[in-house]
Amino acid sequence: MAGELPFEKPLVELRERIKELRRFTEEKGIDVSEEVMRLEQKAKELAEQIYGNLTPWQRVQLARHPERPTTLDYIRLIFTDFLEVHGDRVFGDDQAIVGGIAKLDGRPVTIVGHQKGKDTKDNIRRNFGMAHPEGYRKALRIMEQANKFGRPIISFINTAGAYPGKAAEERGQSEAIARNLRQMANFGVPIICIVIGEGGSGGALAIGVGNRVWMLENSYYSVIAPESAAAILWRDAGLGMRAAETMKITAPDLLELGVIDGIIPEPFGGAHRDLQKQAENVKKVIVEQLEQLSQMAPEELIQDRYEKFKKIGAYATL
């Protein structure tokens, strides 16, 4: 299988050997089924050992996996009648953000999300899922419309961060993110955010002010990408692994810190191993949460969101 990660190598090698033995059995007619069975048992144990004890750094690698399902995958697998809309009506149409309206079990919703590419060409078009100000302004326009028409908002977060660059600064990257944070706080419709891969900093939070925030089991959410943190803290981007281990960026960490509301399980080995199953898991959470939130009046939703973020933070008093 393509896209194996380094820590999966022992497992891959073992599976290769099993395959070889099987072929050997077929070709030579020598029965080695006992050996195969033994190795299969060993592979199962090894998989459990590897995937059952993922380190934060390994989770980061899974979150960034080139085959990891993207926002458009979830849109395709969970929703119907998706109509994508484009543009910020000011400068451009940033393809690092996608959005539009769709139906979820027949009920209208608005969707926004970061979009990473599936290959190099796609990634160039999508700027690797790192949005410019026009991307955040497009997302805001789409969400404002949802608020106008009383549609729930579902956001899929998956970005290494807002794009750092000259053009982004010239057009007000900070202002675009800041405005989204302020406006999202004031929408009288339910907002559900799902971190599906990378939750990189302000670029993630810019579509992340939700009544409910959930994370996939192997996603991460951080104030900064681990490598950049390492560059700042220890002047060495190569120490990303160490930063990942210390910064509390995995889903279980964030749940404990009270930043997120729940964790969506992934199939063994990561979301990319079974898209269908993963989409089902995500859909289940969205539907449950929306059915709860739709009971609240607009003012209650705004209050609920305010309180959610108000209580995040740690301090002591003298």
Add this chain to the structure above:
Amino acid sequence: MLKDLFGKKRKFATVPSSTISRVPASEDVAVQAGAREKEVPEGLMNKCPQCGAIHYSKDLEKNLRVCKNCQYHFSMTAQERLASILDGGVLTEEFDAELVTGNPLGFPGYEEKLEKDMAATNLKEAVITGEGLLMGNRIIIGVMDSRFRMASMGSVVGEKITRAIERAIERRLPFLLFSASGGARMQEGVLSLMQMAKTSAALSRLDRERLLFISVMTHPTFGGVTASFASLGDYNIAEPGAMIGFAGRRVIEQTIRQELPKDFQTAEFLLQHGQLDMVVHRKELRGVLAKLVEMHTAQEGVEAWRASSPLKSL
């Protein structure tokens, strides 16, 4: 009409016919405020201005006036547009058909030009407004017709669109507008300019009432129309290849002598620059519009969720 048959145009092949009564619209549109679109005499055939393919007028109409060879979208008359969008092909109620243009500035030759366009188009002004059904959903719709004074916006166009928006508010219905326009109407001067503010103010009310406005820009949409209601849709949609802008290419090139890219001001150019939500092929347009209307008309958003939630009794 007879004089129109001779020597006015080059981009079509004409076989005069008494059997066809409809006047096909010309494609060679000068994109300039108040520019006059040349009439095309009735004919059996049309030549595609983009690829040169010759089409029988009847075949072209069957194909929604889209070139089968290169997908060029010929412009449509207001009547053709309504026929292509509405259930049954016609309005269930037409609004303000009696409104006609005066000559408020006493502009020389204006009345004659209006009369000529009225005779050629069977319209009283450059926009038709009314109520109709789109795949079963009631909508308020307006369609501009570029054969009439290049669908420039004078007092009547502004007033009819404003009243249509007011009716959308009264009846709590979505509003769809197909624009095509050279911009403000020169012969009505500043009164035309103020129609921009009037129509936009009406749309502001529609927005406050949380009602849907879909703006469909067709070839060509320019000047004061783009700078007012056409750009204010909850969804801004355009047909492929439509030329849309504020100042036309010639104006820009001649006033500031700036060289412009080849695809400048095409629908695709605008999509890329963040001004449009979608560019939709004419054959898919009715379906997309119906879907949008349906999603904003049927039990909306949170309401639908509340109604179907197992927790609703709480």
